[in-house]
């Protein structure tokens with residue numbers, strides 16, 4: 150895995166500092182169930198922010214509200230000071246990309262093709278150009294392929310570019326989801342359980358990848374159950390319990406907060422423990438859902 154992505158002119162480009170994403174008073178109700186209760190969350194430029202909490206706490210639902218998959222019952226989500234339209238492709242276009250807790254890849258497409266799909270919001274060539282296949286189309290396609298290959302290098306998947314996505318081991322499928330999300334040239338990347346189903350080595354590699362992504366000026370909001378991963382990585386951590394934000398603060402503050410210990414951790418997180426297994430065994434850890442589905446991205 151390389152640690153640099155050549156800089157791209159990106160509309161979502163970010164200098165460090167300042168608010169990037171601002172969610173205000175987000176409420177999501179499903180009939181009688183309130184899955185997200187009046188949640189405020191800010192992600193600043195250059196930050197890695199963690200979102201933790203037991204299963205069913207509303208973490209994925211909150212992500213869906215941020216990315217236009219759900220229209221929140223109440224509240225607003227702004228990116229760089231502008232309210233995001235509740236349409237996934239427009240949210241991606243605005244500069245917010247995501248991965249899914251249940252991997253969503255095109256299983257029968259190659260690794261490279263999956264990343265190329267992720268670039269569609271950044272390519273200007275339209276349908277007419279694709280039909281005519283003039284010089285503009287060929288130039289844009291070559292640029293897209295070059296960029297997609299850079300991202301595969303960056304995520305350590307370049308040697309698998311021509312493999313079918315469904316033939317990748319599970320951990321590499323999760324990396325491919327990240328590469329595809331990066332292909333939309335985001336300013337903010339949302340990761341929903343990026344290490345679920347990974348072994349400890351893959352998890353550590355993913356940690357490095359997230360740091361490398363942040364070093365490229367891309368802010369990250371990450372949901373995870375692996376507390377070592379969260380507390381190592383995150384500048385700030387928010388804890389959701391039963392749809393409400395219980396606590397928010399630095400890793401140090403959150404891991405020692407009695408309410409967080411009572412509602413989620415069970416016992417104080419032991420950062421000195423070298424035992425990766427213990428670090429992963431937090432309450433409510435989901436079993437990995439290892440299916441690759443042929444679903445449309447962002448829908």
Ligand SMILES: Nc1ncnc2c1ncn2[C@@H]1O[C@H](COP(=O)(O)OP(=O)(O)O)[C@@H](O)[C@H]1O
Nearest residue numbers: 179182184202203204205206207208209210211
């Ligand atoms: N589309 C939906 N329709 C009805 N209930 C939902 C829907 N999506 C999520 N929920 C419910 O919202 C709650 C929060 O779920 P979720 O956001 O997946 O939690 P988490 O990601 O924290 O595990 C759960 O009770 C879940 O059953």
Ligand SMILES: [Mg+2]
Nearest residue numbers: 208209210250
């Ligand atoms: Mg979830």
